[in-house]
Amino acid sequence: MTATLAQTEREMSMETPEFEPSKSGQSMSVQKEREEYCLGSLDQIPPGEGRRFRVAGRDIAVYHTRQGMVHATQADCPHRNGPLSDGLLGGSQLVCPLHAWKWDLNTGKPLFGDCALTIYPVRLTSQREIWVEGIGQEFAQQSGSNSQD
Amino acid sequence: MMTASTFEASQGKMRLVVIGNGMAGARAVEEILQRGGGTRFDITMFGDEPYGNYNRILLSNVLNGTQPAHDIFLNPLDWYADNGITLHAGARVTRIDRERRQVIAADGRAVPYDKLLIATGSRPFVPRIDGLHQADAIAARAQGTDYRPGVFVFRTLDDCTRIAAYATKCRRAAVIGGGLLGLEAARGLLNYGVEVHVIHLTDRLMNQQLDPSSAAILKTRMEQMGIHVHLEKQTEAILGDEQIRGLRFKDGSMLECEMVVISAGIVANAELGRECGLTVERAIVTDDQMRSLDDPDIYVVGECAQHRGKVYGLVAPLWEQAQTLADHITGKNPAAAYRGSKLATKLKVMGVELASMGLTEPETDADEVVQYAEPRRGIYKKLIVRDGMLVGAILLGDTSKAAPLMQAFDRGTPLPEDRAGLLFDLGSGGNKQMTMLEMPDDAQVCNCNGVSKGIIRKCVMGGKRNAKSVMEATRAGMGCGSCKALVNEIVEWACEGQQDEDPSIHYYVPGVPLPKADLVRAVQEQGLRSVSAVFQALADGIEDAASKPGLASLLAQMWGAEYEDERDARFINDRVHANIQRDGTFSVIPQIPGGITSPDQLRRIADVADKYQVPMVKLTGGQRIDLLGIRKADLPKVWRDLDMPSGQAYSKKYRTCKSCVGTDFCRFGLGDSTKLAQEIEARFQGLESPGKLKLATAGCPRNCSEAYVKDVGVVAVEGGRWEIYIGGAAGAHVRKGDLLCTVESHDEVMRIAGRFMQYYRENARYLERTYAFVPRLGIDRIRAIVVEDSEGIAARLDATLAASIAAYVDPWKEAITPKTANQFAEVIA
Numbered sequence: 010m011t012a013t014l015a016q017t018e019r020e021m022s023m024e025t026p027e028f029e030p031s032k033s034g035q036s037m038s039v040q041k042e043r044e045e046y047c048l049g050s051l052d053q054i055p056p057g058e059g060r061r062f063r064v065a066g067r068d069i070a071v072y073h074t075r076q077g078m079v080h081a082t083q084a085d086c087p088h089r090n091g092p093l094s095d096g097l098l099g100g101s102q103l104v105c106p107l108h109a110w111k112w113d114l115n116t117g118k119p120l121f122g123d124c125a126l127t128i129y130p131v132r133l134t135s136q137r138e139i140w141v142e143g144i145g146q147e148f149a150q151q152s153g154s155n156s157q158d
Numbered sequence: 159m160m161t162a163s164t165f166e167a168s169q170g171k172m173r174l175v176v177i178g179n180g181m182a183g184a185r186a187v188e189e190i191l192q193r194g195g196g197t198r199f200d201i202t203m204f205g206d207e208p209y210g211n212y213n214r215i216l217l218s219n220v221l222n223g224t225q226p227a228h229d230i231f232l233n234p235l236d237w238y239a240d241n242g243i244t245l246h247a248g249a250r251v252t253r254i255d256r257e258r259r260q261v262i263a264a265d266g267r268a269v270p271y272d273k274l275l276i277a278t279g280s281r282p283f284v285p286r287i288d289g290l291h292q293a294d295a296i297a298a299r300a301q302g303t304d305y306r307p308g309v310f311v312f313r314t315l316d317d318c319t320r321i322a323a324y325a326t327k328c329r330r331a332a333v334i335g336g337g338l339l340g341l342e343a344a345r346g347l348l349n350y351g352v353e354v355h356v357i358h359l360t361d362r363l364m365n366q367q368l369d370p371s372s373a374a375i376l377k378t379r380m381e382q383m384g385i386h387v388h389l390e391k392q393t394e395a396i397l398g399d400e401q402i403r404g405l406r407f408k409d410g411s412m413l414e415c416e417m418v419v420i421s422a423g424i425v426a427n428a429e430l431g432r433e434c435g436l437t438v439e440r441a442i443v444t445d446d447q448m449r450s451l452d453d454p455d456i457y458v459v460g461e462c463a464q465h466r467g468k469v470y471g472l473v474a475p476l477w478e479q480a481q482t483l484a485d486h487i488t489g490k491n492p493a494a495a496y497r498g499s500k501l502a503t504k505l506k507v508m509g510v511e512l513a514s515m516g517l518t519e520p521e522t523d524a525d526e527v528v529q530y531a532e533p534r535r536g537i538y539k540k541l542i543v544r545d546g547m548l549v550g551a552i553l554l555g556d557t558s559k560a561a562p563l564m565q566a567f568d569r570g571t572p573l574p575e576d577r578a579g580l581l582f583d584l585g586s587g588g589n590k591q592m593t594m595l596e597m598p599d600d601a602q603v604c605n606c607n608g609v610s611k612g613i614i615r616k617c618v619m620g621g622k623r624n625a626k627s628v629m630e631a632t633r634a635g636m637g638c639g640s641c642k643a644l645v646n647e648i649v650e651w652a653c654e655g656q657q658d659e660d661p662s663i664h665y666y667v668p669g670v671p672l673p674k675a676d677l678v679r680a681v682q683e684q685g686l687r688s689v690s691a692v693f694q695a696l697a698d699g700i701e702d703a704a705s706k707p708g709l710a711s712l713l714a715q716m717w718g719a720e721y722e723d724e725r726d727a728r729f730i731n732d733r734v735h736a737n738i739q740r741d742g743t744f745s746v747i748p749q750i751p752g753g754i755t756s757p758d759q760l761r762r763i764a765d766v767a768d769k770y771q772v773p774m775v776k777l778t779g780g781q782r783i784d785l786l787g788i789r790k791a792d793l794p795k796v797w798r799d800l801d802m803p804s805g806q807a808y809s810k811k812y813r814t815c816k817s818c819v820g821t822d823f824c825r826f827g828l829g830d831s832t833k834l835a836q837e838i839e840a841r842f843q844g845l846e847s848p849g850k851l852k853l854a855t856a857g858c859p860r861n862c863s864e865a866y867v868k869d870v871g872v873v874a875v876e877g878g879r880w881e882i883y884i885g886g887a888a889g890a891h892v893r894k895g896d897l898l899c900t901v902e903s904h905d906e907v908m909r910i911a912g913r914f915m916q917y918y919r920e921n922a923r924y925l926e927r928t929y930a931f932v933p934r935l936g937i938d939r940i941r942a943i944v945v946e947d948s949e950g951i952a953a954r955l956d957a958t959l960a961a962s963i964a965a966y967v968d969p970w971k972e973a974i975t976p977k978t979a980n981q982f983a984e985v986i987a
Contacts, residue, residue, distance in 0.1 A: 053986055055978040057690075057726025058733075063987040075690055075701065075726070085742075088228070092742040095730040099669070099703030106730045106738050108226065109704070123231050 048139040051079065059094035059103075065144045069129060070094035072114060074101060080114035081131040081141045087124035171200045174487075175261055175271035177251045177430065179205025182460025182476050183277030184233055189484030191241055198488060202244040202269055204251050204261070207314060221318050221346030230315075254434040256453060273455050273487060276442060278427035280461035280471065282311035284420050285334070288395035308402040308417045312343045321419060325350035328416040332356075332405055334393055336363040338505060340421035344385050345509075347419070355386040355413060357393055357405065359422075367503050367514035371531060372538045372552045379510055379536050379555075388413070424471050426462045441469045446495040448483040457483050466498050475499035477608045502564045502605070504557070513560040515567045517542050517550030525549070528577045539581045546572045558583065561644070565601050594651040603648065604641045609634035611648055618652035625649045625657075666924055667709060669693070669702025674712075674923060681716060688722035689713065707732070708924035711810055714846045715919050718965045725978050734982060735969040736793055737808035739786065744793060746785040748802035749843065752817040752835035752855075753781025759802065766799050780807065780814040780852065791984045794973035804844070804970040810925065812845035812915075815853040818862035827857035829874025834904050838872075841908060842915065844966050848922040851915060866894050869928040870911050875900070880907050884914055884940070885932025893929045896937040899945045913952060914944045916959040 046064045054060045054073035061084050062071050068084035070093040080101065086093050091107035098104075101114040103126075111121035117128040131141045174190070176183050187201060195201075219225040238245040246263065253262040260270040284290070292306045305311075308328075310321050325331060325347055333344045336358030347354045356363075362373030363380070377387050392408040396418060404414040426441035436450045437443045441464035443451050448463065450456040459479045461471055470476065478499055485494035502515035520527050520542050528541040537555035541548060541563070548567045553560050559581060566573060573580060599612030609632045622628045625646045629635045635642040650657065666674040670692060677696070686692045689709045693701045710727040731737050736744035748763070763783055767775050773787035782805055788796055797804075806813055817835035821827035835855045845851065854865040856873045865871030867888035873881045879900050886895030898914065901907055917940070922931045932940060942948040944955075972981070980986060 048986075053979050055725060057724065058978065060980055060983065061985045063985050068985060089740065090742070092738075095733075095738065095742070097703040097706055097729065098726060099701035099706060102701075102703045104703045107740065108228075110228065111703070118236070119234070121228070123228055123234060125235075 044144070045140050045142040046144060048141060051133060051137040051139055057098050059096060059098060061092065061094040064141065067144055069141065069144065071131070071139060071141070072098055072103065074098060076100065079131050079133055079139055081129040082112075082114065082117065083127040086110060087126065093126075172198060172272040173270060174199035174201045174273045174275065175269055176201065176203040176275045176277060177254075177261060178275075178277035178279055178460070178462075179203050179207070179245065179247065180277065180279045180460070181232070181473065182279060182480065183275065185477060186275060186277060186457075186459050186480040186483055187243065188233075189480045190488055193484050193488040193490045195484070195488045196241060199273070200244075201242070202271075203238070203246070204249050204263065205245065205247045206250055207248065207316070220315065221312075221322060221343065221349075227315060227318075251430065254430055254456075256434050256456075259455075271455075273457070275483070275487075276431060276450075276456065276458045276462060277460050278430060278462045280424035280426050282313050282420060283423040283425045284311065285393070285422055287334075287393050289398075290396055306396070306402070309396065310417070310419045312339060312419055312421045321347070321417075322350060324417055325352050328352050330355065330415045331417045331419065332413060332415040333419045333421060334405075335359075335420065335422035336387065336389075337366065337421065337423065338364060338503060340419075341380065341385075341505065343419050343421050344380070345383065348384060352417075353386070354384070355388060355415065356380070357388050357391045357407075357413070359390070359392055361390050363387065363389075364505075364514075367518065368552060368554075369518045369540065372540065372554045375531075375533055375536055375538050375554055376510070376512065378533070383509060424461060426464070426469060428462055431456075431458070431462070438464075440464055446482075446497065447486045448479050448496060449486075457487060459483055465496060468498060470499060470501070472501060472503065474502070474605055474608065477606075481608075500568055502567060504560070504605075511553070511555060511557040513551070513553045513557045513564070515551050515564060516548070518552060519550075528581065530581055541577070541580060543573060543577075548573055564605070565598075568602065569600070594648065603644055604632075604634040604636075606641075607633040607636060614645060614648045615652045618649055623649075623653050623656065623658040666712065667702070667705035669700070669705030670697045670709070672696065674921070677712070678716065678920075681713065687713065687717055687720060688724050689727035690724060691722075707810075711846055711848065711924065715962065718961050725981075731808035733978075734790060734793055735804055735808065735972065736788065736790075741787075743787045743789055745807070746788050746793065746796055746800075747778060747780075747782050747805040747807035748800050749805040749814075749839070750782045750802075751839035752815065752832045754817075754832055754836070755783075762800060762802075766796055769799065770796055778807070780805075781816045782807065782814065789984060790982055793982055794976070797970040797973045803968045806844050806969075809844075810849055811847055812842045812851045812853075815839050815842075815855060816863045816865075816868075817855045818857050818860075820855075820857040824857055826860060827874070828876060829855075829857050829878065829880060831855040831857035831863065831872075831874060834872065834880075834907060837904060837908065838911070841963060842912065844969070845915065845919075845962060847915065847919050848924050849927040851928070853911075864888060867892065868895065870914065871895050872907050872911065878902065880904075882907060882910055882914075885928045885937070887927065887929035891927075891929055893933075896932055898937070898941055909956070910945060912959050913955050914940065916955040916962075917944055920955075920958075 048062050048064060048071060051073055054071060056073055057075045059070050059072040062069055070082050070084045072080045078101065082093060084093060085091065086105045086107065088110050089107055091105040093103065093105060095106045096103050102120065103112050103114050110119065112119055112126050114128065117126040119125055129141050129143045131139060133139060176187060183203060187203065190199065220227050220230060250264045251261045252264050254274065255262060260268045262268050290309060291304055308324060311317055312321065330353040331347050332355045333340050334357045336356045340356060341363065344354045344356050362368060362370055363376050364373060368376065380387055393405050394408045395406045396402055397404045397406055402416055402418060404412050405418065406412050428438045428442050431442035431450065432438040436452050436456065441462050442458045443464045444458050445451060448457050448459055450458055460476050461469065463479065479496050482494045482496040485491040500516060505512035526543040528543065530539045535555065538552065540552045542550035547570050548563060551563050551567065563580065597611050599610065599615065601611045603609055603611050603614060613632055614628055614634055617628050617632050622631050628649050629645060635645045664673045665671055666677050670677060672680065680696055681692065684695055686695055689706055692709050693699060706727040707729045714721045725733055734744065736746055738744055767785060770788060770792050772785045776784045776786060778784045815835040815838045817831040818824065819827065820831035821829065822832065838853060851869045853870045854863040854868040856863045856865040858874055861873065865873050866883055867886040869886065871883040871886055873883065875881055879902055881900050882898045883895030884898050885893065887893045899910060901910060918928060918931055976982065
């Protein structure tokens with residue numbers, strides 16, 4: 010989907026009631042006040058794997074752990090642009106498919122390697138729909154600037 | 159918000175601010191923490207670079223590609239948080255306000271201090287050269303450097319990355335400066351396929367550390383490596399408008415080049431000190447406690463410090479300074495004093511061994527010179543002895559005696575009368591136990607981190623009984639790594655053979671604490687048929703991402719058709735049946751058994767390459783055709799259009815069997831190697847295994863298909879017989895396979911080779927290739943089991959293998975029926 014099309018949909022969805030589930034699992038709708046986007050059903054991601062989504066003209070990686078958790082991060086690794094959604098997932102650990110850098114998806118902090126991942130707040134509805142916020146803003150959990158003031 | 163108790167706690171603490179997060183700053187803080195400084199100080203660190211702290215000594219390894227960047231980080235960002243250190247990475251301090259006792263950062267933030275540590279290090283010295291800078295200041299700022307494109311200094315990790323990226327686009331590079339770092343940079347650049355020229359101001363390379371004879375030998379050595387050396391050249395201008403075209407020298411001569419790396423020495427970053435009124439000569443002047451002369455609350459350490467007239471640009475003095483400083487600032491030893499360091503250098507250029515210490519030439523008539531030269535082999539050794547003590551040495555081409563000489567130099571011990579013994583290992587050399595015993599406790603083993611034999615011995619006595627834990631505890635071997643072998647030997651000696659092995663090295667995978675045999679038994683007894691079931695039953699339910707593919711491989715081998723295949727346990731290659739490339743696209747290699755193809759197949763491959771605009775079509779080492787740069791979403795379509803089975807060139811499985819031309823056409827062929835290769839491939843294709851299995855058949859001992867260096871290689875010999883070799887390799891590790899046996903027919907080849915592969919499948923560790931497995935067990939033992947059936951398991955091995963073979967399904971059939979949701983989706987929109 011192109012950015013323009015996403016834009017159109019966003020405008021259209023302004024007219025739909027706030028919490029109506031999106032009509033098709035594939036389409037994206039948005040509740041503008043909270044800048045929260047619906048990615049459709051969790052069934053699009055097999056348990057223990059990740060998939061790349063395009064939302065609001067931007068790519069993100071979304072993961073579905075075997076424990077039933079959902080996480081969302083930037084789509085490409087900060088080291089050499091490895092496709093993170095193709096990585097290996099173990100609990101909330103993610104291993105990049107290119108050079109095996111490793112992160113904790115709860116915090117975005119590196120477990121192996123030296124760069125943190127941008128993570129996006131994400132939630133599941135009772136209908137197993139994925140909603141993600143913060144796209145377009147930076148929710149960087151850069152562990153480097155943990156000043157204590 | 160601060161709770162009452164932490165507020166009180168921090169009230170009692172002094173505020174220590176550290177400017178500089180390089181090796182000096184970080185090491186000083188480590189030393190302070192080791193002396194209990196964490197309870198005494200609230201520590202804040204400022205670093206220019208947006209990283210944690212890394213080992214700058216190893217930058218040349220990053221440039222020459224022998225180490226990835228993440229390897230050289232010393233302290234990960236977590237370390238700062240764990241030790242309660244506030245790190246401002248990427249924040250530059252612009253001013254020290256001694257009146258108000260605070261530092262001011264570029265963003266205007268002011269941070270107060272009680273004690274201040276300046277560890278701002280140095281920056282490259284850049285000589286005056288015309289055409290060095292960018293005319294366009296705005297473009298310059300945007301690129302984060304004020305040099306014009308193609309001009310680099312070699313100092314930081316970012317410099318390294320930029321140089322490497324630019325070099326791949328260049329034909330010829332010039333390095334200005336033939337000192338230690340310049341030569342390391344030059345050698346690193348060779349790896350990027352550029353022609354490298356070193357430009358040096360004086361009449362010899364490394365003039366600080368070498369005399370004329372050794373410098374001449376080093377020059378020859380460099381030229382043999384392909385580095386062009388230009389001596390006595392002063393660069394006057396960089397030529398070219400948009401692009402760099404070359405260099406012009408003061409003598410009027412010119413050199414064409416497209417990039418320039420400047421490595422002409424260093425200048426201390428002493429401006430902060432000068433501006434706040436500290437005494438600065440070549441660097442900030444300190445006393446023996448590493449305090450500034452003018453302010454007892456300001457300490458200075460590293461390359462920005464000048465102590466007794468000397469500024470050190472090497473790492474060892476910096477460690478000694480940091481120790482003195484930490485002893486003093488924490489009050490652990492108020493009398494601690496640094497009295498200067500003796501300098502010893504090793505050149506870290508691949509293919510050149512060089513150590514230099516102290517003087518390069520005698521200074522008085524009484525100085526004794528011991529010299530040996532063998533220019534043709536590039537060997538030169540020179541000692542300068544004064545009053546029976548070593549005051550200088552150069553060792554080039556053979557540094558086997560460097561360690562004892564460096565100790566004698568450093569400690570000023572009298573040298574033995576037998577000078578030849580100082581330069582060479584003569585006679586038997588004695589046994590290792592004796593040398594270990596003779597080695598004094600204060601002999602320095604790790605020169606990077608200043609760890610002595612005594613410290614290592616005490617660490618072992620203290621209960622660290624393997625090399626890994628000793629290295630972690632003492633940091634020995636954690637610098638440039640060149641002393642690791644010696645550390646291992648000392649630990650071995652100190653343990654008197656009673657070493658604790660790190661138990662995890664025996665685990666089949668790191669995330670499940672069981673060796674392979676125990677793991678297999680538990681899996682069988684408890685009927686664990688999926689990877690998630692194994693984590694649940696044997697690892698407290700904790701999944702370890704990196705352990706999943708190994709478990710998946712093992713379970714698939716053990717359970718065959720009963721295996722509960724969870725796709726998330728597979729590495730991406732095995733989820734989409736193609737090999738992931740650096741840009742996230744994939745490579746597709748169809749099966750071409752024995753390397754024999756047909757015009758029809760080639761036409762189909764060509765059509766696919768056209769239709770999907772495949773960026774690269776390449777012949778592989780396994781005698782197949784690789785289509786590179788295929789998008790994930792196109793994979794099923796590509797397979798369908800190819801209409802060929804998967805070549806499995808992406809997994810830890812049976813890969814392929816190469817062959818030579820064999821008997822059909824070759825006038826030397828003794829056996830039908832092509833037919834045998836095709837039979838092998840048809841039977842073993844896609845066989846799951848702990849490591850890759852690469853095979854070959856050769857029609858005669860001329861070995862055109864390289865069968866001697868394969869996991870399994872089969873070679874025809876006179877009389878219609880076949881020799882079976884196992885455990886060969888010709889990758890990063892090269893090994894000729896061991897002869898397992900000689901058999902009479904194709905059928906016997908299939909039976910014995912298959913049985914060996916099954917035995918390997920059952921007994922090898924995950925990712926242990928046959929070249930490690932075969933020598934680990936020994937060829938005699940394997941022959942007894944596989945050929946002579948000494949354990950009576952041959953029939954079972956054959957049957958298990960047959961079941962695995964029967965369960966094989968070509969994975970490219972998933973083009974028709976994907977196994978998971980969005981299996982081949984690149985992006986879901």
